[in-house]
Amino acid sequence: xxxxxxxxxxxxxxxxxxxxxxxxxxxxxxxxxxxxxxxxxxxxxxxxxxxxxxxxxxxxxxxxxxxxxxxxxxxxxxxxxxxxxxxxxxxxxxxxxxxxxxxxxxxxxxxxxxxxxxxxxxxxxxxxxxxxxxxxxxxxxxxxxxxxxxxxxxxxxxxxx
Amino acid sequence: xxxxxxxxxxxxxxxxxxxxxxxxxxxxxxxxxxxxxxxxxxxxxxxxxxxxxxxxxxxxxxxxxxxxxxxxxxxxxxxxxxxxxxxxxxxxxxxxxxxxxxxxxxxxxxxxxxxxxxxxxxxxxxxxxxxxxxxxxxxxxxxxxxxxxxxxxxxxxxxxx
DNA sequence: AGGTGAACGTTGCATCTGCAACTGTTGCGT
DNA sequence: ACGCAACAGTTGCAGATGCAACGTTCACCT
Numbered sequence: 001x002x003x004x005x006x007x008x009x010x011x012x013x014x015x016x017x018x019x020x021x022x023x024x025x026x027x028x029x030x031x032x033x034x035x036x037x038x039x040x041x042x043x044x045x046x047x048x049x050x051x052x053x054x055x056x057x058x059x060x061x062x063x064x065x066x067x068x069x070x071x072x073x074x075x076x077x078x079x080x081x082x083x084x085x086x087x088x089x090x091x092x093x094x095x096x097x098x099x100x101x102x103x104x105x106x107x108x109x110x111x112x113x114x115x116x117x118x119x120x121x122x123x124x125x126x127x128x129x130x131x132x133x134x135x136x137x138x139x140x141x142x143x144x145x146x147x148x149x150x151x152x153x154x155x156x157x158x159x160x161x
Numbered sequence: 162x163x164x165x166x167x168x169x170x171x172x173x174x175x176x177x178x179x180x181x182x183x184x185x186x187x188x189x190x191x192x193x194x195x196x197x198x199x200x201x202x203x204x205x206x207x208x209x210x211x212x213x214x215x216x217x218x219x220x221x222x223x224x225x226x227x228x229x230x231x232x233x234x235x236x237x238x239x240x241x242x243x244x245x246x247x248x249x250x251x252x253x254x255x256x257x258x259x260x261x262x263x264x265x266x267x268x269x270x271x272x273x274x275x276x277x278x279x280x281x282x283x284x285x286x287x288x289x290x291x292x293x294x295x296x297x298x299x300x301x302x303x304x305x306x307x308x309x310x311x312x313x314x315x316x317x318x319x320x321x322x
Numbered sequence: 323a324g325g326t327g328a329a330c331g332t333t334g335c336a337t338c339t340g341c342a343a344c345t346g347t348t349g350c351g352t
Numbered sequence: 353a354c355g356c357a358a359c360a361g362t363t364g365c366a367g368a369t370g371c372a373a374c375g376t377t378c379a380c381c382t
Binding site: 323324325326327328329330331332333334335336337338339340341342343344345346347348349350351352 | 353354355356357358359360361362363364365366367368369370371372373374375376377378379380381382
């Protein structure tokens with residue numbers, strides 16, 4: 001009963017832990033807000049739409065199975081369904097049946113989609129550099145990468161190669 | 162035209178930058194998902210509700226101006242209004258007029274709110290430790306804290322002391 | 323073959339969120 | 353004092369998202 005707070009208080013975080021954890025949460029949320037606002041303003045793309053299109057341009061043949069896309073974009077499958085609906089309405093992607101699995105569909109990026117995401121990507125990456133990468137030294141970047149790999153490894157036991 | 166991609170391709174991120182940036186985004190999103198799911202399941206609190214209550218218990222007299230709370234929780238003011246509505250309906254906070262400014266309100270945490278957030282905090286912090294802090298050495302935590310401070314400083318020029 | 327459980331994608335429903343517009347209040351400049 | 357811009361909080365509205373349930377198809381096992 002020598003603690004300062006109530007007797008049932010759980011062990012809180014010390015200064016170091018607090019700075020590492022809360023700082024990350026706040027940084028990520030604020031950066032995401034900022035980047036999304038610019039994407040919407042300059043390119044008419046939500047962050048999730050940008051992420052999906054980005055994964056598509058980077059994929060083989062510009063196509064990906066919907067469920068893979070959901071995993072990559074960290075969206076529920078229903079959320080992805082409706083996002084693809086919107087993108088298809090805007091002519092940025094099309095759905096194509098999967099020849100080898102009648103249950104499945106591919107999302108395929110269109111030429112218009114490629115143009116739009118390429119333009120958006122330039123501004124987005126400029127932003128990432130200006131607000132994040134330029135403030136972190138090469139050595140720190142290496143270290144960050146190692147940390148994320150460690151944590152993600154623990155979070156996602158079985159992940160594609 | 163010796164590049165592999167189209168001629169208009171912007172400079173993308175190299176391996177190191179990619180690992181540092183994408184890793185952070187993915188880590189944060191997956192951790193938030195995980196933590197929120199557990200908070201909802203075990204304590205009936207959304208992540209934003211937890212954050213608001215947490216800021217309130219940590220605040221002087223368990224009270225904070227609504228707009229300060231919105232800033233702390235990184236929510237729009239309308240979003241916060243409705244969140245406080247919900248929390249008030251559940252008896253976890255109450256609104257009180259601000260004596261010195263007739264435009265303003267305080268959100269004040271109730272005894273019930275304190276109980277609930279204290280219980281939730283224990284599990285939440287256990288989770289943060291298990292999935293994040295325990296995987297990061299003390300030195301790395303120090304370094305992370307320094308990085309976030311640097312970035313947040315640039316993002317939020319004028320911040321309260 | 324036949325059957326059963328799992329996977330894929332979609333839909334109904336409820337919830338959460340932000341933007342823009344609005345009301346009321348403050349404080350500053352004249 | 354007065355007027356006017358800025359601020360605090362709320363509300364209408366539209367959009368995005370997840371969960372649970374569903375129909376269809378696949379894969380495996382006997």
